[in-house]
Amino acid sequence: MAGMTDTHVPATLAEFRDEFLELPEPDRLELLLEFANELPSVSDEIASHPEMCERVAECQSPVYIYVEVEGGVVAMHAMAPPEAPTTRGFASILVQGLTGLTVDEVLAVPNDYPQSIGLTRLVSPLRIGGMTGMLMRAKRQVEAKR
Amino acid sequence: MAVDHDTSSAKFAEYAAPGRLVSTEWLAANLGTPGLVVVESDEDVLLYETGHIPGAVKVDWHTELNDPVVRDYVDGEGFAELMSRKGISRDDTVVIYGDKNNWWAAYALWVFSLFGHEDVRLLDGGRDRWIAEGREITTEKTERAATDYPVVERDDSVLRAYKDDVLAFIGKGPLIDVRSPEEYNGERTPAPAYPEEGSLRAGHIPTAQSVPWGRAVAEDGGFKTRAELEEIYRDGAGIKDGDDIIAYCRIGERSSHTWFVLQHLLGFENVRNYDGSWTEWGSAVRVPIVSGSEPGSL
Numbered sequence: 112m113a114g115m116t117d118t119h120v121p122a123t124l125a126e127f128r129d130e131f132l133e134l135p136e137p138d139r140l141e142l143l144l145e146f147a148n149e150l151p152s153v154s155d156e157i158a159s160h161p162e163m164c165e166r167v168a169e170c171q172s173p174v175y176i177y178v179e180v181e182g183g184v185v186a187m188h189a190m191a192p193p194e195a196p197t198t199r200g201f202a203s204i205l206v207q208g209l210t211g212l213t214v215d216e217v218l219a220v221p222n223d224y225p226q227s228i229g230l231t232r233l234v235s236p237l238r239i240g241g242m243t244g245m246l247m248r249a250k251r252q253v254e255a256k257r
Numbered sequence: 258m259a260v261d262h263d264t265s266s267a268k269f270a271e272y273a274a275p276g277r278l279v280s281t282e283w284l285a286a287n288l289g290t291p292g293l294v295v296v297e298s299d300e301d302v303l304l305y306e307t308g309h310i311p312g313a314v315k316v317d318w319h320t321e322l323n324d325p326v327v328r329d330y331v332d333g334e335g336f337a338e339l340m341s342r343k344g345i346s347r348d349d350t351v352v353i354y355g356d357k358n359n360w361w362a363a364y365a366l367w368v369f370s371l372f373g374h375e376d377v378r379l380l381d382g383g384r385d386r387w388i389a390e391g392r393e394i395t396t397e398k399t400e401r402a403a404t405d406y407p408v409v410e411r412d413d414s415v416l417r418a419y420k421d422d423v424l425a426f427i428g429k430g431p432l433i434d435v436r437s438p439e440e441y442n443g444e445r446t447p448a449p450a451y452p453e454e455g456s457l458r459a460g461h462i463p464t465a466q467s468v469p470w471g472r473a474v475a476e477d478g479g480f481k482t483r484a485e486l487e488e489i490y491r492d493g494a495g496i497k498d499g500d501d502i503i504a505y506c507r508i509g510e511r512s513s514h515t516w517f518v519l520q521h522l523l524g525f526e527n528v529r530n531y532d533g534s535w536t537e538w539g540s541a542v543r544v545p546i547v548s549g550s551e552p553g554s555l
Contacts, residue, residue: 144306172301194356196303234302235319 118221124208147200178252201242260350271483273524298365308394344401354380418529432465443548456539460548505531
C-alpha cells in the first residue's frame with residue numbers, strides 16, 4: 112500500500128500532461144476545450160439523484176462529482192454546465208484519468224498534478240485552484256469508500 | 258472615428274449617459290462597421306472559444322488585464338501592447354459583453370477607462386441575451402490587423418480607490434458594499450461559490466451600505482430602468498448629488514458593475530471602485546471591520 116508521501120502520476124494522467132506540455136501555450140486552451148467537450152454524461156441514476164454528488168466549492172461554476180469504488184477499482188463521474196467549459200475541461204481530465212485506476216493509484220496521484228499540466232499561466236492560478244479542489248475531493252471520496 | 262450611439266431604446270434614453278449601452282439589435286445591425294470593435298470578457302476563460310459574436314475578440318480579465326506578478330493592472334505599455342495585439346485603435350468604439358450579467362465586461366470597461374479609452378460601451382443583457390435571442394455565434398477565430406495603440410499611462414486618481422483612500426474616506430461619503438448579504442454580515446468570508454478568494458476576517462467596512470450588485474439587474478438580464486435604479490441608490494442607499502462614492506466587493510469585479518451603474522447610468526460624477534476590496538481589507542492588519550447587518554461607524 113502506498114504511504115502518504117509516495118506519489119506517482121498514473122499513465123493516463125501523465126499522457127494528458129505531456130499532451131498539454133508539447134503544445135505551444137496558445138494552443139493548450141483548445142486542447143482543454145476538447146477535454147471539456149469529451150466530458151462523458153453521467154448515468155440517469157446519478158443525474159436524477161443530485162444528493163449522491165458532492166459540490167466542488169473550490170470551482171467558480173457549479174460542478175458536482177461522484178466517485179464509485181467497486182472491487183477496489185475507481186470510477187469518477189462529474190457534472191458541469193456547458194457555460195462553464197474550463198470547469199468541464201478540468202473535470203474531464205480527472206474523470207478520464209482516474210476512472211479505472213485502483214484505490215491506491217488514485218490516492219497516490221500528487222495533489223499538485225493540476226499545477227503540472229502547463230495551464231496555470233493561461234487560465235490563472237485561481238482557476239487552477241478549482242481543479243485542485245476537485246482532485247482533493249475525489250481522493251477523499253475514494254478514501255471514504257475504499 | 259466614434260460610431261453613432263444606439264438611440265433606438267427608450268430605456269437607454271433615460272440614463273445619464275445613454276451612449277454607454279447598446280442593444281443586441283443595434284449590435285447585430287452594426288457588426289463590421291469600421292471603427293467598431295466588439296470585445297468578449299467572461300469569467301470562464303474558455304467560454305469565448307465555445308462560440309462568440311462574429312468578429313469579437315477576447316480580453317481575459319485575469320490573464321490579460323492583470324499584471325502577472327504584482328496585484329495590479331497592466332501598465333501603459335502593457336495595455337498598449339494588448340490593444341495593438343487585439344486590433345483596437347485608440348479612437349475605436351469598443352462594445353464589451355460577457356457572461357454573468359456583464360460582471361467581467363463591466364470590469365474590463367472600467368480598466369479601459371483607467372487608461373482613458375474614450376468610447377467604451379456595454380451590450381445590455383450581455384452574452385446570455387445575445388444567445389437567448391438566437392443570434393449568430395461562431396467559433397471562427399477573429400483575425401484583426403495589429404494596431405499602433407499609443408502608450409498612455411494609467412490614471413488611477415479618478416476612478417480607482419486604494420485601501421488608504423478608503424480608510425481616510427470612512428464617514429465622509431457613501432461606501433457601497435455590493436457583495437451578498439452573508440458576506441456583508443460576516444457570516445461567510447468568501448462568496449458562496451468562491452472559497453479560494455478568501456480573506457482572514459469577515460464583515461464589512463464601517464459605514465458601508467449593503468446594496469448587492471444584482472439589484473441593478475432586471476429580470477430580462479439587462480440593467481433596470483433609471484427610475485428603478487434611482488429608487489435603489491438614491492432613496493434606498495441615500496446617495497445624493499455631489500457625493501463622492503466608493504464601491505467595493507471581493508476583488509473589484511462586481512463593484513465595477515455597480516460603478517458603471519452609478520457613473521454612467523445615474524450620472525454621479527465622483528465614483529471610485531476599490532478593487533482591493535474584501536480580499537485586501539479582510540486580510541489587512543488593524544483596519545476597522547464591522548460585523549452584522551448594520552453599517553456601523555468608526
